[in-house]
Each structure stands twice: as structure tokens, then as C-alpha cells.
Amino acid sequence: MTPEEALDLVIHCLDRAHTGGFKVKAFVRARDVVRSTDPAEIAERAANDTLTKLDGIGDATARVITEALAGGVPSYLTKLEETTQVPITPEGQRYRDALRGDCHLHSTWSDGGAEIEEMAATARGLGHEYMVLTDHSPRLTIAHGLNRERLEQQLDDIAELNAGFDDFRILTGMEVDIWEDGSLDLDDDLLERLDVVVASVHSKLRMERHQMTERMVLAVANPHVDILGHCTGRLIGKRPESTFDADYVFAACKQFDTAVEINCRPERLDPPRQLIDVAVAYDCWFSIDTDAHATGQLEWQPHGCNRAAEREVPIDKVINTMTAEDLLAWTAGG
Ligand SMILES: [Zn+2]
Ligand SMILES: [Zn+2]
Numbered sequence: 494m495t496p497e498e499a500l501d502l503v504i505h506c507l508d509r510a511h512t513g514g515f516k517v518k519a520f521v522r523a524r525d526v527v528r529s530t531d532p533a534e535i536a537e538r539a540a541n542d543t544l545t546k547l548d549g550i551g552d553a554t555a556r557v558i559t560e561a562l563a564g565g566v567p568s569y570l571t572k573l574e575e576t577t578q579v580p581i582t583p584e585g586q587r588y589r590d591a592l593r594g595d596c597h598l599h600s601t602w603s604d605g606g607a608e609i610e611e612m613a614a615t616a617r618g619l620g621h622e623y624m625v626l627t628d629h630s631p632r633l634t635i636a637h638g639l640n641r642e643r644l645e646q647q648l649d650d651i652a653e654l655n656a657g658f659d660d661f662r663i664l665t666g667m668e669v670d671i672w673e674d675g676s677l678d679l680d681d682d683l684l685e686r687l688d689v690v691v692a693s694v695h696s697k698l699r700m701e702r703h704q705m706t707e708r709m710v711l712a713v714a715n716p717h718v719d720i721l722g723h724c725t726g727r728l729i730g731k732r733p734e735s736t737f738d739a740d741y742v743f744a745a746c747k748q749f750d751t752a753v754e755i756n757c758r759p760e761r762l763d764p765p766r767q768l769i770d771v772a773v774a775y776d777c778w779f780s781i782d783t784d785a786h787a788t789g790q791l792e793w794q795p796h797g798c799n800r801a802a803e804r805e806v807p808i809d810k811v812i813n814t815m816t817a818e819d820l821l822a823w824t825a826g827g
Contacts, residue, residue: 496557496558500524509579539555557570593623593814595621603636604786644667668692677718756782
């Protein structure tokens with residue numbers, strides 16, 4: 494294992510444990526220093542115990558580098574591998590076993606922390622047959638949303654990457670913002686070209702109930718929309734659920750074959766339990782997605798699987814249990 498690989502794995506484990514903050518940043522910084530430094534210099538400094546003289550490398554990161562160079566698995570990584578597994582219930586495992594892909598995730602093209610290639614390699618390593626790349630739409634400038642030009646460039650890049658796989662596929666997509674009037678933040682011709690479209694509310698989350706209902710129903714009814722992302726917008730302990738008439742929204746999801754996302758991010762876990770129950774009662778489709786912004790977060794599907802099992806979501810109504818071909822047929826039909 495090279496120092497870079499060891500640091501990458503540490504970052505992956507910290508991300509899947511949702512550690513965040515200073516610790517992850519320190520390891521990302523050290524990884525970047527290692528990437529941009531001559532390996533001979535790294536080895537020499539490890540031998541002389543002078544790695545920490547490099548700007549961006551501290552005691553903890555130096556130890557990982559030194560132990561990797563010594564030929565073993567760094568002890569810190571071994572500890573993280575054991576302690577950061579994402580918990581799954583036996584019932585949740587049934588759902589996880591049935592999943593073949595992940596329909597909502599981000600790359601460095603918008604606000605993600607990993608390149609498309611890295612996300613794809615991890616998704617493939619997790620046993621997925623496909624992933625849908627859903628970077629943000631133009632209006633979300635704080636998240637580096639993709640304008641037409643960049644999206645078209647991304648579609649070309651994905652086609653090139655796909656040519657290199659024989660057992661995995663990157664499906665094209667976008668997490669498209671839903672404007673206040675229910676219209677979508679992307680032109681129709683581009684929506685048409687994408688394999689899978691996730692539509693989400695990211696602004697004016699405190700909109701009055703009646704208006705929010707209308708806004709969401711219009712988006713759900715849009716023929717290009719396949720999945721309604723994190724429907725309440727809540728951030729647990731930080732931001733309340735937005736208010737809308739769930740009967741109208743989920744009846745529309747049923748009517749227009751738009752899947753209700755079960756968002757697996759630990760701070761979202763959206764929809765909340767009682768709303769999953771409403772969507773189940775309406776016989777909606779579901780999609781259990783990580784909304785990953787880092788490779789480690791691609792391991793978050795158990796959070797949603799546990800929740801789906803608990804609320805008895807029918808497995809055959811979960812769209813990412815389908816093969817890529819069936820999913821594409823489903824999105825084209827819906
Ligand atoms: Zn979102
Ligand atoms: Zn997202």
C-alpha cells in the first residue's frame with residue numbers, strides 16, 4: 494500500500510463515519526501534499542523522521558505514511574476499518590442485498606470531494622452495477638452548479654469513462670433545483686438527454702404550505718423528473734421540515750411515476766418515518782440513495798435500507814433494485 498492509498502482509505506473511513514471537520518481536512522491536506530511531492534523525498538523524510546517538517550503533514554498523518562512505507566497496514570487505518578462500519582439491521586440487509594445502484598451522488602464537478610472516477614471505482618467496489626451522477630444544476634452557484642457548457646462537457650467525459658468499463662456503468666443525471674414556481678433549473682433539451690433526473694428543493698424551504706405543495710406537485714408532474722430528492726429538506730437538529738400537503742405530493746408521485754427518494758445522509762434521513770408511511774400507502778416508487786459527496790459516503794445506503802425495512806417499503810417498489818437497462822426503460826416510460 495502506498496502512502497497515498499493509505500491516506501485515501503483513511504479519508505474514506507472518516508467520511509463513512511461522517512466524522513467531518515478538522516480531522517478529515519488534515520488527512521485530505523496530507524494526501525494532497527503526498528501527491529504533489531516526489532515519492533523519494535517522502536521516503537527519505539519518513540526514514541529521517543522529518544515528514545512533519547513538510548507544511549500540511551502532522552504527527553497523525555506522518556505515522557500513517559511511515560507505517561504504509563514500512564509495508565504494513567497502518568494501525569490507525571486498521572482501527573478505522575473496524576470502528577467505522579455503517580450499521581445495518583438484518584431486515585435492512587435484505588434491501589441492501591437487492592440494490593444494484595445508487596441514483597443520487599456528487600463529484601468535484603459540483604460540491605463533491607472526489608472525482609467521478611473515484612466515485613465510480615468505489616461504487617463498483619461496493620458491488621453496484623451502476624451509479625447515476627447527479628451534480629447540482631446551474632442556479633446552485635454556492636455548490637458550483639453546472640451550466641449548459643459544463644454539463645455537456647461532463648456528458649462527454651462520462652461517455653469516455655463508460656467505454657473503459659465492461660461490468661459497470663455511469664448513468665448521466667443531475668440534481669435539478671426546483672424553482673419557487675415549480676419549474677426546473679435546466680433547459681428541456683438537456684433534461685431530455687439525461688438518463689435520470691432528481692429534482693430537489695434547496696431554496697425558500699419555509700414557503701407557505703399551499704405554495705410549497707403546488708411547487709412540489711408541479712415538479713413531480715414534470716415528465717423529465719424521475720426522483721423527488723430529500724422531500725422535506727430537513728437537517729436533523731438544525732433545520733425543520735418544510736411543510737406541504739403530503740397527500741397531494743405523494744398522490745402526484747404515484748400518478749406521474751416519480752420515485753420518492755429515501756435520502757440516506759445521516760443528517761437528513763428524509764422523508765421522516767411518518768411520511769414514508771404516507772408514500773407507501775399511495776403505492777409510490779422509492780429510490781434509496783446516498784446523496785454522497787465523498788467516496789466513504791457511498792457506503793451510507795444501510796441508513797436508508799434500515800429505514801425502508803422498518804416502514805415496510807415493498808422491495809419491488811425500489812427503483813434501484815432494477816438493472817440499469819430496466820431502470821432506463823422505467824425512466825423513459827415515466
Ligand atoms: Zn440536494
Ligand atoms: Zn444531492
